[in-house]
Amino acid sequence: MDVAMRRAILTRWGPFFIPPLYLAFILWLQPADHFGSAPDKAPWLNRAVYDDWDLTALALRGLNASLGRASGRADNPEQISDDEYARSLDEPRPLQPRYYLEYPHATLPLFRLPYWIEPLQDAPAALCDGAYGNIVEHRPRNDPEMALWGHLRQVEQVYLVTFCLCTLLLLAVLRIGYETGSASSGPLVLLVLPATLYFSLNRFDIVPALLTAAGLACLGRRRCLASGVLFGVATAIKIYPAFLAPLVLHYLWLTRRDAGKWLAGYFAALAACFLPPLVYEGWQVVWQPFQFQLTRPPMGLTAYGYLLPESLQENDAAGRLFRLGSVALVVLLLSWRRPPDLTSVLRRAAIAVLVFIAVPVFYSPQWLVWLTPLLVPLAGRRRSLLWLIVALDAVTYVTFPLGGLELPAAMLVYARYAVLAGMIGVLGCAEMRPMCLLSPPRAKCA
8 A cells, every 4th residue: 555545544534533632632531429620640741632511501400401400590509618518419409390491491301311321310409400600619528428429430431422422423424415426525624623623612602503414415416305304403402503494495495395395394393302391381382592692782702892992792782683694694695696506505604603713702712513514515625724724723722721821811802813814805806707607407306
């Protein structure tokens, strides 16, 4: 086997080996019976390899759901001192009527998955109704607490394994390509860059990203009903695939039957995800996680105060109109002309998501994962886009989990928004080519 062939095999299949190796390293580092902001074996790593905080939040919400409790608590439990938390664990107290849930109800089957494998019935009310930050920072004091925290560690490890499998499936979908006979699946190495891999395993955003990619693959093969279902489930978990729906519908609009199948699958999936909690818990409870996201206070390294007036980050009418209106206007403009092919759909969808993640009043670095199903297939055709993806990954990883490396906050903000603007520019220029105005022949759905 010559050098060129070995290099080709490594490029083609090498990325599939990295997520399992990364998972094994995380599992080796993690202590078995407690959490923390840094692994005991290498405290100097801090949160550079894994992050207990967000996974603990998922474990706590999944625990409450597995106990059959109703969500809908209005206030987010505040973190208290560890001494106070330890005393509360020793005090018998009743559970509150409802538990706090900031995630859409469609995520609960995922969060409950480890508890279906091994249920946990005996958990103190102080833990179930408390802040997940206290779980992370509390060190178990006795055997019962060590057993309980050990169970929660196993829950989080089930999440890690699940998200690793989702990452491998996303790699497989992109390797196969979105269209039959597609020769360009994009450089898969972009999926195992440090920040992308970190947030793929340490957040659940890889799940809607995988569903979106699978929906695009079904769309490219004219499996329109299946595509609509996958997009609907992805939207129920994370709202951003909803901004892709107008683009997909316009793409299919030449054949109304195709668009009807996709739309039927999309709304059937949304109904299956939202109707049960609507019936059993009421619309106020179902709406609460979305209201939480829409009314979050200013937080993190955002454009406000650097690139945009600080007044626009307020939760008043002007601020909300700017944030929601800008995204709606961009989606409307992108949907005005019919996308002639799937590549055009990907470009326009990426622009819509880039604008969506640019205007919030808070910064979530895991948004990087949302872009992978859209940008990776395009990066093989445009080297400038490839290097922008690498740059966004580097800026994201330096910002979090490395904590900025003592760089000025303004530098991190300007660097990130420069990359986002560059991506929009590259995608927009490609989309404005005259050839993109031509329409392909109709294709029938299976």
